[in-house]
Amino acid sequence: EQVSFYSYNLLCGKAEELRRYLVDSIVSGNKLFVVTLNSQIFLRAQQIPDYDEALRHATFHLPDGSGVVWAVKRHCNVVTDRVPGIDTMLYLCEEAKNRGWKVYLLGARPDVVNRAAENLRNKGVNIVGYHHGYFEDQTPAEEIEKLKPDLLFVGMGAPRQELWIYQHMQLPFKLAMGVGGSFDVIAG
Numbered sequence: 001e002q003v004s005f006y007s008y009n010l011l012c013g014k015a016e017e018l019r020r021y022l023v024d025s026i027v028s029g030n031k032l033f034v035v036t037l038n039s040q041i042f043l044r045a046q047q048i049p050d051y052d053e054a055l056r057h058a059t060f061h062l063p064d065g066s067g068v069v070w071a072v073k074r075h076c077n078v079v080t081d082r083v084p085g086i087d088t089m090l091y092l093c094e095e096a097k098n099r100g101w102k103v104y105l106l107g108a109r110p111d112v113v114n115r116a117a118e119n120l121r122n123k124g125v126n127i128v129g130y131h132h133g134y135f136e137d138q139t140p141a142e143e144i145e146k147l148k149p150d151l152l153f154v155g156m157g158a159p160r161q162e163l164w165i166y167q168h169m170q171l172p173f174k175l176a177m178g179v180g181g182s183f184d185v186i187a188g
């Protein structure tokens with residue numbers, strides 16, 4: 001079920017249905033910009049108009065935070081599971097492994113993203129490239145253009161990650177999703 005939540009297209013329902021819908025959308029070839037909506041992102045968007053603008057252009061949002069789950073019940077009378085971004089990322093990595101999708105990681109400190117890539121590769125995920133999230137002038141966009149990943153995970157925190165995705169929608173990916181501090185978790 002798609003709910004218009006403050007002009008954001010929020011997907012609501014059972015976690016398993018939401019994940020299946022996400023994978024079906026990737027397979028159907030639509031280019032996806034996915035936001036894992038939580039209170040922190042939501043509040044940032046109220047303060048930064050450009051950020052709000054980027055979030056409005058996301059293909060859809062997933063209810064990452066319990067505050068969002070509560071608010072959508074309260075204001076839209078819709079019940080949804082909470083689907084944390086890290087879980088969604090790991091689920092998509094598993095699908096990527098089984099379907100031969102190429103994955104690129106962008107974000108976090110150099111040593112962290114390096115270890116996250118290594119850990120995912122050890123699980124059989126095809127990480128075709130990665131780059132830390134503290135670049136200024138030199139941009140990883142060119143490399144991503146060449147590598148054509150199917151999944152592009154961007155872990156640079158809010159608002160930077162979604163602003164970056166919105167500005168790089170022309171890059172060849174099937175899905176781009178901001179994942180906050182997930183690389184730190186996966187790096188261990």
Ligand code: UDP
Nearest residue numbers: 107108109133134155156157158180181184
């Ligand atoms: N980060 C980054 N570039 C930046 C700022 C942050 O790559 O310019 C990374 C940071 O190293 C961490 C991730 O973004 O891995 C998430 O940061 P934070 O915990 O602030 O975001 P949250 O998870 O709360 O969205």
